[in-house]
Amino acid sequence: MAAKKAKATNTVALSKDQFKDAIVKHLRSTCGTDEARANNQAWWKATCAAVNELVFERLTETSKANAEKDSRAVHYLSLEFLMGRLTVNNMHNVGVFGAARDALADLGKDVNDICDEEPDMALGNGGLGRLAACFIDSLATLNYPAVGYGIHYEHGLFRQEIQGGRQIERPDSWREYGNPWEICRPESIQEVPLYGYVETVFGEDGKMRKVWHAGRQIKGVPWDIPVVGYEAKTVNVLRLWESKAADFFDWDVFNAGGYIDSQSEKSQAEAVSKVLYPNDESEAGKELRLIQQYFFCACSLKDIIRRYKRNHSDFSQFSKQAVIQLNDTHPTVAIPELMRILIDEEGLVWDDAWAICKETFAYTNHTLLPEALEKWAVYLFEKVLPRHLEIIYEINRRFLEDEVEAKWPGNDEMKRHLSIIEEGETRMVRMAFLCVVTCFKTNGVAAMHSELVKEDLFPEFYELWPERFVNVTNGVTPRRWLLACNEQLANMYNETVGTDWPLKLDELKGAAKFADDAKFQKNFMAIKREKKVELADKIEELCGIKVSPDAMFNVLIKRLHEYKRQHLALLHILALYRRLLENPDYDMGPQVFIFGSKAAPGYKLAKDIIYAINKVADKVNNDPRIKDKLKVVFMPNYRVTLAEKLFPAGDVSLQISTAGYEASGTGNMKFALNGALTLGTMDGANVEIREEVGDENIFIFGMDCDEVKALKAAGYNPWDYYYGNPELKAVLDWLETDFFTPGAPGELASIKHSLLEGGDPYLVLADFESFTTQYTAVDVAYRDQKKWAKMAIINSASVGKFNSDRSIEDYVDRIWKLEKVMPN
Numbered sequence: 001m002a003a004k005k006a007k008a009t010n011t012v013a014l015s016k017d018q019f020k021d022a023i024v025k026h027l028r029s030t031c032g033t034d035e036a037r038a039n040n041q042a043w044w045k046a047t048c049a050a051v052n053e054l055v056f057e058r059l060t061e062t063s064k065a066n067a068e069k070d071s072r073a074v075h076y077l078s079l080e081f082l083m084g085r086l087t088v089n090n091m092h093n094v095g096v097f098g099a100a101r102d103a104l105a106d107l108g109k110d111v112n113d114i115c116d117e118e119p120d121m122a123l124g125n126g127g128l129g130r131l132a133a134c135f136i137d138s139l140a141t142l143n144y145p146a147v148g149y150g151i152h153y154e155h156g157l158f159r160q161e162i163q164g165g166r167q168i169e170r171p172d173s174w175r176e177y178g179n180p181w182e183i184c185r186p187e188s189i190q191e192v193p194l195y196g197y198v199e200t201v202f203g204e205d206g207k208m209r210k211v212w213h214a215g216r217q218i219k220g221v222p223w224d225i226p227v228v229g230y231e232a233k234t235v236n237v238l239r240l241w242e243s244k245a246a247d248f249f250d251w252d253v254f255n256a257g258g259y260i261d262s263q264s265e266k267s268q269a270e271a272v273s274k275v276l277y278p279n280d281e282s283e284a285g286k287e288l289r290l291i292q293q294y295f296f297c298a299c300s301l302k303d304i305i306r307r308y309k310r311n312h313s314d315f316s317q318f319s320k321q322a323v324i325q326l327n328d329t330h331p332t333v334a335i336p337e338l339m340r341i342l343i344d345e346e347g348l349v350w351d352d353a354w355a356i357c358k359e360t361f362a363y364t365n366h367t368l369l370p371e372a373l374e375k376w377a378v379y380l381f382e383k384v385l386p387r388h389l390e391i392i393y394e395i396n397r398r399f400l401e402d403e404v405e406a407k408w409p410g411n412d413e414m415k416r417h418l419s420i421i422e423e424g425e426t427r428m429v430r431m432a433f434l435c436v437v438t439c440f441k442t443n444g445v446a447a448m449h450s451e452l453v454k455e456d457l458f459p460e461f462y463e464l465w466p467e468r469f470v471n472v473t474n475g476v477t478p479r480r481w482l483l484a485c486n487e488q489l490a491n492m493y494n495e496t497v498g499t500d501w502p503l504k505l506d507e508l509k510g511a512a513k514f515a516d517d518a519k520f521q522k523n524f525m526a527i528k529r530e531k532k533v534e535l536a537d538k539i540e541e542l543c544g545i546k547v548s549p550d551a552m553f554n555v556l557i558k559r560l561h562e563y564k565r566q567h568l569a570l571l572h573i574l575a576l577y578r579r580l581l582e583n584p585d586y587d588m589g590p591q592v593f594i595f596g597s598k599a600a601p602g603y604k605l606a607k608d609i610i611y612a613i614n615k616v617a618d619k620v621n622n623d624p625r626i627k628d629k630l631k632v633v634f635m636p637n638y639r640v641t642l643a644e645k646l647f648p649a650g651d652v653s654l655q656i657s658t659a660g661y662e663a664s665g666t667g668n669m670k671f672a673l674n675g676a677l678t679l680g681t682m683d684g685a686n687v688e689i690r691e692e693v694g695d696e697n698i699f700i701f702g703m704d705c706d707e708v709k710a711l712k713a714a715g716y717n718p719w720d721y722y723y724g725n726p727e728l729k730a731v732l733d734w735l736e737t738d739f740f741t742p743g744a745p746g747e748l749a750s751i752k753h754s755l756l757e758g759g760d761p762y763l764v765l766a767d768f769e770s771f772t773t774q775y776t777a778v779d780v781a782y783r784d785q786k787k788w789a790k791m792a793i794i795n796s797a798s799v800g801k802f803n804s805d806r807s808i809e810d811y812v813d814r815i816w817k818l819e820k821v822m823p824n
């Protein structure tokens with residue numbers, strides 16, 4: 001039976017011939033070439049231009065509808081949007097993927113080759129940034145009025161090369177040769193003040209006012225990226241700000257031969273949006289980063305207020321019209337900025353301004369890691385944003401004197417404990433406290449995480465305002481993470497449960513009843529194998545390593561961090577390798593371990609772990625004694641585009657963080673959706689995945705969160721595990737020899753040291769044995785392919801909950817209270 005194509009829905013879809021004409025037209029009129037001379041880059045741009053004819057029409061209709069209805073909108077402020085490529089996704093969402101593919105084929109071009117020309121839009125580090133991208137996709141799909149606001153980085157996350165096993169960072173220049181998906185909007189440029197001092201002035205009415213005399217101005221130029229909802233009714237906007245020198249030009253400096261100085265002014269201004277900070281879950285405290293944060297918040301607020309003022313002459317309706325979601329604490333400075341605008345520029349009194357702020361902002365927490373909880377030195381604030389510091393002081397004073405005093409009278413210790421200002425040698429502004437004190441809602445990103453936010457992170461705030469704390473479990477867009485990246489499985493689902501699942505992912509549940517059906521199993525596993533063959537080809541191309549698609553693919557892809565415990569997987573690999581060397585008949589099916597991960601450039605141990613994985617891979621992959629039973633692959637430059645090949649090809653999804661540390665995880669959801677089984681801890685959203693797929697269809701190992709806490713409280717001693725488990729001792733000692741680094745003993749020793757002398761902060765050694773034991777159970781299960789197929793099908797069919805559309809409906813219901821707006 002021919003695969004059912006996604007049903008035709010909207011009038012926007014084009015036929016193959018219409019699409020062909022459009023591409024040819026744009027080759028000439030947009031790209032200045034023709035079919036005979038065009039290279040793939042030009043073909044790609046012409047294809048995008050053809051798609052954009054549809055996209056821009058919907059964009060205009062959407063903004064018209066939103067302006068007419070003047071409805072409440074959410075403004076999603078995020079320093080990161082990890083969009084990946086847009087072409088294939090946008091073609092699917094406007095419903096022309098098939099037409100485009102066939103049109104290009106008629107023109108002698110392969111759609112995949114053409115779309116491969118697109119660089120990744122990697123304006124984010126990892127989960128937090130990718131979540132923002134999934135959320136704006138869902139907001140558009142569900143027809144909610146929404147704007148994403150962020151920074152138009154010239155360079156996104158660095159490109160990773162591996163040289164001699166080590167990570168090398170190269171600049172990412174995603175828009176060097178132009179990007180057809182962005183539209184510059186000079187008509188909406190904003191000015192942003194910085195530095196300077198605050199003057200207190202008294203007006204003729206005797207009232208005191210504060211005037212911020214900025215020391216510098218830069219301007220923000222907006223670039224709009226259309227966000228195409230599935231079936232393309234709504235096309236929202238992601239508005240990214242680029243920094244430029246202000247128009248003011250100092251002719252005196254110029255004429256006095258100071259051209260170089262005026263250039264330096266220009267390059268300082270442009271530095272603000274030059275590059276994404278590559279640190280995931282840790283803060284550097286750098287001045288330029290604070291300026292980035294203020295820059296995009298100031299531009300975005302001005303933009304929001306400008307739009308509000310079209311229909312309103314005072315601020316009484318502001319919080320009814322606009323809700324602002326802070327994606328982590330990175331945009332927190334928007335709070336004192338809105339206070340400043342309302343009081344200093346719009347003339348509101350404090351209480352009215354504060355009431356508006358309290359009803360406008362909501363905050364999402366993404367981590368409990370102390371090093372990720374932002375604090376800014378008071379002296380930096382004073383230098384860059386002197387007026388904002390005054391406002392924060394006043395917010396804090398009122399909070400401590402009114403609210404904390406009322407709840408805990410006379411308790412100075414509590415005031416010190418909850419103060420937005422941390423006292424000490426360097427006084428610091430605690431950004432998360434400022435968020436919780438202001439925002440009407442604070443949410444965690446998975447059920448377990450949200451409990452920990454209340455109990456461990458903000459217990460006193462929870463006591464003060466229990467109603468402010470909510471959970472919204474993360475989700476992923478099934479359009480990108482199934483429909484676009486796994487066409488074969490998508491088609492199988494179209495035939496089995498119909499074509500509504502990209503919008504109603506719960507409908508996949510209908511496939512669970514075929515989990516025992518031999519034919520269904522066979523088809524399902526054939527698709528998995530096809531995706532593994534595709535990945536194996538990619539691995540050979542990129543790494544020169546041959547892997548068999550019949551082996552079990554264990555995949556661990558995420559940012560490198562000690563708490564995510566890539567080194568636990570590495571110790572396990574070493575143990576398997578040892579077992580095979582000791583006993584060539586050791587009973588194990590063929591295994592491939594596939595890693596993909598970037599380390600923050602300044603994170604030494606993380607980079608050492610990448611090096612160790614590569615060195616172990618060199619040895620294992622080339623050891624004839626183990627007869628290809630074990631392969632280790634580190635795929636360079638892990639990013640969204642590579643992820644789209646990895647998620648469909650995984651058999652085993654490794655989610656092995658220390659319980660209590662991974663707020664949610666979202667890769668775990670993408671794997672399960674594509675039919676991989678989770679081998680993981682009771683952490684983050686793994687807990688909820690287990691609830692959905694059932695305990696018999698997931699492999700849980702290790703300590704749970706309470707056990708982790710108890711062990712830490714009792715005094716964890718990694719040496720006990722080292723001496724208590726001979727295999728563990730042997731693999732750790734192995735790292736200190738020159739077995740993996742011939743002639744250079746000790747090159748991998750930092751890992752062992754961090755786990756012993758370093759105290760093993762994430763309890764790798766404590767969970768090792770449980771991991772290896774449970775892994776054996778996975779291997780045994782995999783070798784029963786019927787049983788495995790059943791479990792894989794149940795996983796894929798049961799994770800409808802983790803659709804980001806569901807997350808967005810939860811946000812709307814619990815926090816944002818939006819109404820849908822249907823454009824014409």
Ligand code: GPK
Pocket residue numbers: 125126127128129131280281282328366367372445474662663664665666684
């Ligand atoms: C959390 F705090 C942070 C951060 O700075 N960057 C980041 O990617 C992740 N995250 C969490 O680590 C994940 O557990 C979570 O799924 C993701 O944010 C989205 O909420």
